[in-house]
Amino acid sequence: MLLQLKSYRQLQAVYNLQLQNEKNNIEKKHLFENESKLIQSFDQWDSLSINLQNLINETEKRINDTGLISTCNSPEKALRDLKNDLGPFVWTHTFRVLFMDMPHNSKEAKYQMLRECRKCYRHQSFQLKEIDHFEKNYRSCEAIKWYTKPGFLSSVVNKTLRSKNVYALYTFRYFIFDLCESLALMRYCDVKPFSVYRGTILHRDEVEQLKESSTVSSNGFFSSSYSRDIALIFANSDQNRSRTDAYQFVLFQINVDLNLSPDLIVADVRKESHISDEEEFLFDLGTTFIITKIFYDDLNHIWHIEMRGSNEVAERSREYDAYMHKRLLETNATILYGRMLAHISEYSLAVKHFHRLLRVLPINHEDRSNIHYQLARMYRFLGKHQQAIHYFLCAKLLYRHQLPHKSYEYGMVLAGLGTVYMELNDSKRALIVLERASIYYSYHSNEYNTETIFHFNRLSYAYYLEQQYERALELINKTMNYYKTKMPADHPGHAQTYHNLGLVQRAMGKRDEAFVSFKEALRMREVLLASTHPYVARTCYQISLLLEECKDYPLALQFATKALRIQQVKLPSDHSELILSSELVTKLTILNNETV
Numbered sequence: 001m002l003l004q005l006k007s008y009r010q011l012q013a014v015y016n017l018q019l020q021n022e023k024n025n026i027e028k029k030h031l032f033e034n035e036s037k038l039i040q041s042f043d044q045w046d047s048l049s050i051n052l053q054n055l056i057n058e059t060e061k062r063i064n065d066t067g068l069i070s071t072c073n074s075p076e077k078a079l080r081d082l083k084n085d086l087g088p089f090v091w092t093h094t095f096r097v098l099f100m101d102m103p104h105n106s107k108e109a110k111y112q113m114l115r116e117c118r119k120c121y122r123h124q125s126f127q128l129k130e131i132d133h134f135e136k137n138y139r140s141c142e143a144i145k146w147y148t149k150p151g152f153l154s155s156v157v158n159k160t161l162r163s164k165n166v167y168a169l170y171t172f173r174y175f176i177f178d179l180c181e182s183l184a185l186m187r188y189c190d191v192k193p194f195s196v197y198r199g200t201i202l203h204r205d206e207v208e209q210l211k212e213s214s215t216v217s218s219n220g221f222f223s224s225s226y227s228r229d230i231a232l233i234f235a236n237s238d239q240n241r242s243r244t245d246a247y248q249f250v251l252f253q254i255n256v257d258l259n260l261s262p263d264l265i266v267a268d269v270r271k272e273s274h275i276s277d278e279e280e281f282l283f284d285l286g287t288t289f290i291i292t293k294i295f296y297d298d299l300n301h302i303w304h305i306e307m308r309g310s311n312e313v314a315e316r317s318r319e320y321d322a323y324m325h326k327r328l329l330e331t332n333a334t335i336l337y338g339r340m341l342a343h344i345s346e347y348s349l350a351v352k353h354f355h356r357l358l359r360v361l362p363i364n365h366e367d368r369s370n371i372h373y374q375l376a377r378m379y380r381f382l383g384k385h386q387q388a389i390h391y392f393l394c395a396k397l398l399y400r401h402q403l404p405h406k407s408y409e410y411g412m413v414l415a416g417l418g419t420v421y422m423e424l425n426d427s428k429r430a431l432i433v434l435e436r437a438s439i440y441y442s443y444h445s446n447e448y449n450t451e452t453i454f455h456f457n458r459l460s461y462a463y464y465l466e467q468q469y470e471r472a473l474e475l476i477n478k479t480m481n482y483y484k485t486k487m488p489a490d491h492p493g494h495a496q497t498y499h500n501l502g503l504v505q506r507a508m509g510k511r512d513e514a515f516v517s518f519k520e521a522l523r524m525r526e527v528l529l530a531s532t533h534p535y536v537a538r539t540c541y542q543i544s545l546l547l548e549e550c551k552d553y554p555l556a557l558q559f560a561t562k563a564l565r566i567q568q569v570k571l572p573s574d575h576s577e578l579i580l581s582s583e584l585v586t587k588l589t590i591l592n593n594e595t596v
Helices: 022-033 045-063 087-101 107-120 125-137 140-148 152-162 166-171 173-185 204-209 228-234 311-330 333-343 347-360 368-381 385-400 407-423 427-444 450-465 469-486 492-507 511-528 534-549 553-570 576-595
Strands: 014-017 039-042 069-072 194-203 215-218 222-225 247-256 266-268 280-283 288-297 302-309
Touching: 014 045, 039 045, 087 166, 087 173, 087 311, 087 333, 107 125, 107 152, 107 166, 107 173, 125 152, 140 152, 140 173, 140 280, 152 166, 152 173, 166 173, 166 333, 166 347, 173 266, 194 204, 194 228, 204 247, 222 228, 228 247, 311 333, 311 450, 333 347, 333 368, 347 368, 368 385, 368 407, 385 407, 407 427, 407 450, 427 450, 450 469, 450 492, 469 492, 492 511, 492 534, 511 534, 534 553, 534 576, 553 576
Parallel strands: 014 039, 247 302
Antiparallel strands: 069 215, 194 222, 194 247, 215 288, 222 280, 266 280, 288 302
């Protein structure tokens, strides 16, 4: 009987109260240790009771689904009213597109993932043996079987994905790609509506965030059961529980109608699952849902939450799919991944990623020039201008040997170098270098693409610094038209264009128009770059300066303080923008006190 029970993930341990000889106890203990389970025998009730209570406490902390889903709440149902909270959903999907385009089935990808797994289980010999078994025997076609098998893989993959760390997605790309592919191949296609269920334990704080009409996204693969009774086993409520306890029992009911949600990927994995009795249906990574009903069952002490697939978020994701596939025509996925890390202000991770690429790629690899260029950009974002100049000059030298074939790339390096000079307050030198970059861009093509539009933003800013406002406005208008007609809504580059427009309008004395432009730039940046991105701080700083000119010192102080708080978290302590914000906060604090 014990051998039959060992495969069930609900079973955490077996405690046995009996007076037996020590040898028998040891044999029984070994029986389960090899199977990631543990049986222990006790000859006294007190010791068994103490150990059992400790196990219950530890298990309760371990099995709760903390971080299972992300939410964005709004009293309205329309997607346009949820846009201010959709950044995390879109970026998770964007990174997934990148990973699916990367070389995943390589020795390096496998090594990275297994190294992370061994680090997690370095003190658990039986899990390490299971990892060794995976390394020797795993095949891509068995991804679902491995994921549903109790043990190290599903546990560490879900824990990692729920950390919302995009670098973790990269680390586990070897297996995640296979599982996504398997789910897509096995996708349930019957259009007849049906329901599946998931029973779990969530922290009360997470449950309280959930509201009807909330958009929620799974932070990983979302397991469910066709059987409501089986799902209830995983949320086995307790009569001694109440809705004020730290951990709450929750039963999710997911209503699937592929007529309403044609992009939803869910697979019937009952035949593939390691435990077929669980009647498992598995939803794809990062699936989004809308909560349609939520209530607490006082009689059974359990929360009931009904959800359906969110087709609205899928539409936004399709826009970014198309955009990312367009970018992938210009840049390979491994390098574009590092660039996308910068979009979410993970500059140090990006530096780490590009340095690793330099270490592992052959000395004559064609991507080394581009990697030097990307490293220079990351150091510029960190305010480390000398390191940035060093890597820009390295990239410039490498590309110069490949002219005229690499004219476009040579132009990108010049554009980056010009941007550093702008940040070092050498705008004359910056403008000379940026105009040279424009010449090299034109050698490549007279048609605009994403990189040339980014360059227009840089060049218009240089014209602003040199007080050539009409030329700046001419470029800004070209850029604005491109973003409105060719790019996804609320693109970060579009926000930069509005930011530049605000700068020029303020310099020309058009304060009201400048305020409108800065506010639109801020809105866009908070949508997709998150509210704590340094670019958000940059726009808040400019709004504060504008409000100071208008003598609205209290509101100016609010924006300056917001900028400073972001920069204190995201930027090095000696970063020039952080220092400027600190000085502005001090100045505005004095002005506020004088006017009180």
